[in-house]
Amino acid sequence: MSFETKATVPSFGGRLLKLSHSSAVIGSPMALNLYLPPQASDANKVPWIFYLAGLTCTGDNGAEKGFFQAAAAQNGVAIVYPDTSPREPRYDGDDEGYDFGRAAGYYINATKAPYSATYKMESYIVEELYTALPKEFPLDPAKVGVMGHSMGGHGALTLYMKHPKKFKSVSAFAPIANPSNCHWGQKAFSGYLGDNADDWKAHDATELVKTFKGKLDVLIDVGTGDAFYKQGQLLPEHLETAAKKAGHEGVKIRFQKDYDHSYYFIATFAADHIEHHVRFLVSQDNLIDF
């Protein structure tokens, strides 16, 4: 078995498994949470959704505060909550800021030393976890969605467009939608990918959407009271404009009056997001055809 189950926590009729494993991609131990709804069994492999968390988080934040389990149990879907960066080995300065290094892996594969040795969160998600989890748990390998918050919203949007055959549904809460043009993204991308901004485009949702050929039906919620939205870290309008120009009409951004960037915001709209994914994951008629 690749995964060790450290704890099994009942939640909304299903089970939250606190897992750890030795990641071949990262080269060190990683922790994550997997919520299995009550419907999941060896005889009934369920659709599943990655929830990618934001800066400073681990796999626990979404599980404890996101309230995805309530709607996941109702709809019979599983949720995977990965960590947000490798945790070892450590690099000089990897905890100097909350927005780079530890807990700030950005769901990309770093190309710049020293981070390039282990910060491979993109491959960790779309190759290692994507492949290994359905081998050990009752997850349908053909029905996978991805959602995320802030840095994880960037992760959800970009992994969906970079690996269109892997994910059937996508949504985001307050995503960093154009990282090449905000302070957070510029700091992270220059640190992980180098200073040539051309290299960043392959990891920027607003750039990716310009040439994306698949169908894009994405639910995005952004709070108008979100301090990071107001600072220009999220830039959802850039994504919306680029998507429209490229003919993608399915980028639905809901601006939620006064909501902030916190898990109170996420919890409020968690059920809407699960239901969005269910449209594509559960009902065969609605499966996206690439």
Place this chain on the structure above:
Amino acid sequence: MSFETKATVPSFGGRLLKLSHSSAVIGSPMALNLYLPPQASDANKVPWIFYLAGLTCTGDNGAEKGFFQAAAAQNGVAIVYPDTSPREPRYDGDDEGYDFGRAAGYYINATKAPYSATYKMESYIVEELYTALPKEFPLDPAKVGVMGHSMGGHGALTLYMKHPKKFKSVSAFAPIANPSNCHWGQKAFSGYLGDNADDWKAHDATELVKTFKGKLDVLIDVGTGDAFYKQGQLLPEHLETAAKKAGHEGVKIRFQKDYDHSYYFIATFAADHIEHHVRFLVSQDNLIDF
């Protein structure tokens, strides 16, 4: 104004107010959270429920992880999340254990020095907050319930029975139901009330129920996988037996298979508890008549 609103956080269509005030009863500043559902307005004062948290907690745990706001918004009730002890002044040894002193106030008025000077959490709840909150916020002063978890479950059960005219509904998650007979309760009560166990009875739900004259219709959930239940810290069967002997048939204890003591457990059954309270708080027909 008695209360200062430090932050207003949208949640499930309503507002979570992060409040602070200078408590006259405690004699120092106290923080709390108040969730107002979308229905609350000056013209529509809503029923409200105290949520009393357990050991180690503040007013934030229930607000962030309890999932009460979802059902509170649906049903138009407010939730008050007080802190679990005074925070100043400090006493020698008040943070030596997680189960006594700071964050372990037990919702009683201490009679033993030095705690007797400020550890007056019973009066803080049933006098100060009970009276002051409806003066400043759209809360119906005649429709108040009380619920809690663990130490806060003890608080909910005992405050309901000690102040029967104040609360119209009561429920508890994994309550310390017979503190005089468990290690947690004995440590706390001897520290706050002295070593004479006779003095503890007025603060022990299992003792109080023996002579309680009001109507008792209480929903209690306990997880069978709860490590503290298995250690004998909760003793819900003692309460159940004493209640039956005293003719109180309305003590409903639901043993939830495999559930633990965590907020995952609370969140799972939060909506059931809100709906239990709503039966007594919202529908006039069901108001308890003392």
